[in-house]
Amino acid sequence: MNPADESRTAKALAQEIGEICSKTSGPLRFMEVCGTHTMAVHAAGLKSLFPDNLFLVSGPGCPVCVTEKRFIDEAMLIGQQHDACMATFGDLVRVPGSFGSLATFRSEGGTVRVVYSPMDAIDIAAAVSPRPVVFLGVGFETTIPTIAATLKTALARGTENLFVLPAFKTIHPPLRILAAKEDLHGFLLPGHVSAIIGSDSYEYLVRDFRKPGAVAGFEALDILLALRDLVRMAVDKSPAIINDYKRVVRSEGNPVARAVVDEVFEVSDASWRGLGLIPGSGLALKGPYARFDAAKSFPVEVPEAKDDPRCLCAAILTGAKTPDRCGLFGKECTPEDPVGPCMVSSEGTCAAYYKYGAA
Amino acid sequence: MCLAVPMKLIEITGKGTGKVDSGGVKTDVSLMMIPHARVGDYIIIHAGFGIEVLNPEEAEIRLDIFRELAAATARLEET
Numbered sequence: 001m002n003p004a005d006e007s008r009t010a011k012a013l014a015q016e017i018g019e020i021c022s023k024t025s026g027p028l029r030f031m032e033v034c035g036t037h038t039m040a041v042h043a044a045g046l047k048s049l050f051p052d053n054l055f056l057v058s059g060p061g062c063p064v065c066v067t068e069k070r071f072i073d074e075a076m077l078i079g080q081q082h083d084a085c086m087a088t089f090g091d092l093v094r095v096p097g098s099f100g101s102l103a104t105f106r107s108e109g110g111t112v113r114v115v116y117s118p119m120d121a122i123d124i125a126a127a128v129s130p131r132p133v134v135f136l137g138v139g140f141e142t143t144i145p146t147i148a149a150t151l152k153t154a155l156a157r158g159t160e161n162l163f164v165l166p167a168f169k170t171i172h173p174p175l176r177i178l179a180a181k182e183d184l185h186g187f188l189l190p191g192h193v194s195a196i197i198g199s200d201s202y203e204y205l206v207r208d209f210r211k212p213g214a215v216a217g218f219e220a221l222d223i224l225l226a227l228r229d230l231v232r233m234a235v236d237k238s239p240a241i242i243n244d245y246k247r248v249v250r251s252e253g254n255p256v257a258r259a260v261v262d263e264v265f266e267v268s269d270a271s272w273r274g275l276g277l278i279p280g281s282g283l284a285l286k287g288p289y290a291r292f293d294a295a296k297s298f299p300v301e302v303p304e305a306k307d308d309p310r311c312l313c314a315a316i317l318t319g320a321k322t323p324d325r326c327g328l329f330g331k332e333c334t335p336e337d338p339v340g341p342c343m344v345s346s347e348g349t350c351a352a353y354y355k356y357g358a359a
Numbered sequence: 360m361c362l363a364v365p366m367k368l369i370e371i372t373g374k375g376t377g378k379v380d381s382g383g384v385k386t387d388v389s390l391m392m393i394p395h396a397r398v399g400d401y402i403i404i405h406a407g408f409g410i411e412v413l414n415p416e417e418a419e420i421r422l423d424i425f426r427e428l429a430a431a432t433a434r435l436e437e438t
Contacts, residue, residue, distance in 0.1 A: 001425060008432035009425040036361050063360045089406070091360055117407025119389065142361040146406045149391050192361040195403065195411045221425055247417040248403055254411055257392040347360060 006221065013224040014049040020231045021051040029055045029183055030230050031319050033171065034190030035062030035347030036218055042356040044220035054231065057319035058352075060174050061190055063138045064091045064345035065317055066272045069305035071167045072097030075136055076105050077300040078165070084298065085111040085128050087121040088136040089143075095344045098305045118150040125154075125162040134294045137166040142192040144168050144283065145257040148264040151285075151292050163294035166285060169270050172201065173281035178318065179209040185234040186212040188226055191245045198253025199243040212239040215249050264289045273341065274317030313340035316349050323353040330354060363405035365413050368398055379404060 001009070021028060032038055038058045041047065047056065060066050072095055078084050086102060093102045093112065106112040113124050118135060125133040137147055147164065154162050171193055178184060189202060194215045205211045212233035216226035226244040233239055243249055261283075270282025285293045307314075311333070312326040323329045323342070333339040335351055342348035366379035366386070375391045379402065386404075390396050393409040401413040 001422065001429070005426065005429035008429035008436075012428035012432045034361060061361075089360070117389075119407055139360060142363065142405055142410065145392055145410070146389075146408045149389060149408065190361060192363045192403070192405060192410065195363075225424070247414050247421060248411050250411075254392060256394060257410060260392065345360070 009221055010049070010224055013221070013228050017049075017054065017224070017228050017231055018051045020228070020235050021054050023235050024053070027053050027055060028185050028231055028234055029057060030186045030188055030227070030234075031057050031059045031178060031184050032188040033059040033061040033175065034188075034193065035065065035345065036192070037188055037190065037216065037223065038062070038349055038352050039347050040218050040220065041223060042352040044223070045356070046220060046223060049224075056188070056227070057184075057322070058316070058349040059178065059187075059319055060272060060275060060317045061140065061171065061193075062342070062345050062347045062349075063140055063143070063169065064095055065313065065341040065348045066169060066274065067092075067095065067138050067167055067341065068271050068273050069097050069307060070271075070302055071136075071138075071165070072101065073099065073305055074295065074300060074302045075134065075165055076100070076102070076110075077302060078134055078294060078298045079105055079110050081300055082132060082298045084132040084134045084163075084294075085113060085124065086136065087113045087115050087124055087133050089138070090114045091345055091347075092136055092138060094338065095341055096338065098303070118147050119153065121162055122150065122154055122157065122159055125159050129161050132161050132163055132294075132298070134298075135162065135164045137164040137168055140169055140171055140190075140193050141196045144265070145196060145254075145261050148260045151264050151289055152260060154292070155288060162292065163297055164285070164292050165294040166283065167270070168265070168283040169272065170281055170283065171197075172204075173278045174272060174275055175202075176204065176208075177275065177278065179205050179211050184211070184319065186214070186230045186239070188223065188230065189213045189215040189241075191215060191217050191222075191248060194243075194245065194249045194253065196254050196257050198251055199241055199249055200251045201253065202241045206239045206241060210239050212241070214242045215245045217245040217248065272317075274314035308339055311340040313342045313350070316342050323350040326350070361405065363403045363410060365401045366404050368396055368400050368402050368409075371398060377409070379409075
């Protein structure tokens with residue numbers, strides 16, 4: 001599409017959204033679950049197109065943001081006490097733990113290797129052998145299969161010095177908690193997570209909570225289209241799950257990817273920043289893959305982490321507060337010198353607000 | 360973190376591996392999760408892995424919907 005037609009399409013969708021929203025006097029609040037959507041919404045300035053009674057709040061779908069301080073602390077202690085080389089996705093390097101970040105660890109002589117693909121960690125392990133390489137296992141359903149496939153490869157190759165510190169999270173358990181909130185009227189569902197788990201997997205939102213959901217792609221028009229469907233379902237009180245990203249997401253998702261995950265992981269509990277411990281929302285290494293678990297191979301005493309009590313990341317991650325309500329926002333907490341994870345991650349709500357303003 | 364981009368599969372290089380191209384930039388990726396991918400397909404790449412094959416019919420349907428909306432707006436602009 002040419003830019004003129006794109007802008008015409010956006011105009012048409014925004015107008016339709018406005019017309020539907022004008023049929024109701026109350027506020028309509030939807031949550032974009034995915035951090036990549038958060039960034040896309042702000043980058044495109046979509047909120048400036050919304051009618052006054054339409055609100056889009058950010059959810060817990062930024063893996064870096066929901067990772068607890070304790071995880072960073074444990075990783076750094078393992079690195080320090082076991083001379084381990086850290087391998088990680090770039091997003092995690094600057095996330096502050098209780099005693100600095102991985103960037104601090106690196107500046108103090110520790111080894112931190114940023115990888116594009118988790119498979120790179122296998123090559124790093126071969127290069128630094130016998131030193132242990134610890135991959136920081138953070139991510140949702142999109143990323144988890146890539147880690148599972150990596151460990152499957154490592155097991156087949158007999159790689160002995162590669163480990164994963166698992167902090168993986170799955171989206172359905174927190175979504176169930178959020179779906180119970182009266183003041184949320186529906187969900188903009190994550191596109192690439194859905195590519196793995198399938199649009200059918202959200203049926204409980206309709207069945208158990210009578211809330212609509214729309215799976216959305218990441219271009220501005222994809223998001224507007226999904227929002228139009230969401231406001232229509234909410235106003236008509238006809239909740240359903242609509243897949244607005246059919247070019248990528250199948251109703252059954254990607255069973256091959258899920259089979260790899262099931263071979264390597266089993267369901268466990270997980271702690272989320274902002275939501276606390278959520279039963280069944282994490283994954284643990286199982287069977288022959290248990291030997292890759294860095295937490296079990298390198299036990300360390302992790303002191304109890306203390307969060308800055310003024311940091312509102314926890315409330316921001318559940319859509320309860322917006323970044324501008326936080327006293328640290330833009331003053332003591334900026335992308336250059338972040339206090340909380342929502343400002344560190346490029347997909348964090350605070351980072352998006354800071355970069356693009358609230359609109 | 361769940362960022363993923365479509366790239367064209369230009370070669371199957373081995374068992375479960377392939378080469379993709381995006382605007383002249385070529386990269387090796389794993390096809391372990393998309394055994395049904397064929398040369399010429401656009402595949403969605405995340406962290407060095409193909410996670411899904413882009414469905415061209417659905418991509419076209421989406422464009423049709425948008426073109427229709429754009430045309431309707433254009434007609435309004437003329438009146």
